[in-house]
Amino acid sequence: MKKKILYAVSAVLLIIAVSVTVYFVGADRYKVYDEENTVTVFSYSSHEDVILKKSGIKLSENDAFLPVEDGYKVLRAKDVTVLYGDTEKTLSIACETVGEVLEKCGITFGEEDFCDLEDSAPVTDEMTVRVHKVTHDTTQVDTEIPFETVTKDSIYVKKGKTKTTKKGEKGIRREERSNTYVDGQLTESVVTSDTVVKNPVNEVVEKGVGGTVGGYEFSYCMDMNSSAYTYFENKRNVTATGVPVGYGKVAVDRKVIPLGTKMYITSANGKYVYGYAVAADTGVKGNTIDLFYETYDECISWGRRKIKVYILE
Numbered sequence: 001m002k003k004k005i006l007y008a009v010s011a012v013l014l015i016i017a018v019s020v021t022v023y024f025v026g027a028d029r030y031k032v033y034d035e036e037n038t039v040t041v042f043s044y045s046s047h048e049d050v051i052l053k054k055s056g057i058k059l060s061e062n063d064a065f066l067p068v069e070d071g072y073k074v075l076r077a078k079d080v081t082v083l084y085g086d087t088e089k090t091l092s093i094a095c096e097t098v099g100e101v102l103e104k105c106g107i108t109f110g111e112e113d114f115c116d117l118e119d120s121a122p123v124t125d126e127m128t129v130r131v132h133k134v135t136h137d138t139t140q141v142d143t144e145i146p147f148e149t150v151t152k153d154s155i156y157v158k159k160g161k162t163k164t165t166k167k168g169e170k171g172i173r174r175e176e177r178s179n180t181y182v183d184g185q186l187t188e189s190v191v192t193s194d195t196v197v198k199n200p201v202n203e204v205v206e207k208g209v210g211g212t213v214g215g216y217e218f219s220y221c222m223d224m225n226s227s228a229y230t231y232f233e234n235k236r237n238v239t240a241t242g243v244p245v246g247y248g249k250v251a252v253d254r255k256v257i258p259l260g261t262k263m264y265i266t267s268a269n270g271k272y273v274y275g276y277a278v279a280a281d282t283g284v285k286g287n288t289i290d291l292f293y294e295t296y297d298e299c300i301s302w303g304r305r306k307i308k309v310y311i312l313e
Contacts, residue, residue: 023313084113115132155209156206218312228300250281253282257311268305
């Protein structure tokens with residue numbers, strides 16, 4: 001009886017072994033790698049869902065099941081924070097390298113933006129990946145160019161005094177720069193253009209030096225117009241200062257030349273000399289002097305002409 005039972009069990013086991021052998025002979029073998037664990041699966045179907053189900057491995061929402069040369073591998077999602085400018089994005093993502101994270105994170109980067117980590121750097125859980133944002137702009141800066149002051153000796157300014165005869169004007173230098181910023185901080189500034197858009201104009205200051213004319217020391221000179229007058233018939237022929245008219249007694253506008261001022265007068269070209277004179281009379285206006293001559297013919301001969309009036313010290 002025992003022998004019959006033993007024979008029956010052996011027959012059943014033989015049938016099972018044969019069946020299993022027949023089954024695996026027609027199936028393909030796949031390896032499934034799940035981090036440190038490896039599972040071998042035999043399947044007639046190569047579809048990943050079938051392989052995953054047969055492996056008994058459970059995937060989380062963001063995990064990935066990827067084909068490899070001899071089967072599949074499970075890539076577990078990791079929490080990664082990407083920092084870019086003012087943007088901070090935390091992802092649960094199944095990636096092996098930093099480069100893959102940056103491709104899949106949904107942020108558009110500029111061509112010159114760069115990361116502290118290499119693209120090939122492995123992804124670890126709760127890691128932070130910082131991408132530096134590179135921007136450019138151009139700026140224009142105007143700076144003043146100071147003017148110089150030129151001092152010239154002059155006989156047309158009172159001796160020892162100065163007079164600005166031409167106002168100085170500052171120039172303008174324009175500099176254009178190409179600037180590079182990393183995360184909003186200026187890291188490089190290159191001058192691309194440096195141009196003088198306005199040249200400075202020198203200021204001219206005249207200094208009175210006086211001089212000598214006809215043996216007299218003068219303080220300064222004035223360019224004026226002149227006319228001539230002589231004695232008046234049936235009149236007192238006395239000047240405004242109370243002295244009799246006569247050669248060297250000239251009429252002036254007291255607002256231009258005060259009465260009593262001593263002067264030396266020549267024609268503008270210096271060819272004709274009236275000589276020493278005193279501002280003794282009035283009756284003219286503005287930049288004109290009326291010269292006294294003894295005769296009418298002398299007055300006509302002088303006529304109206306440009307003169308130089310040297311104001312004596």
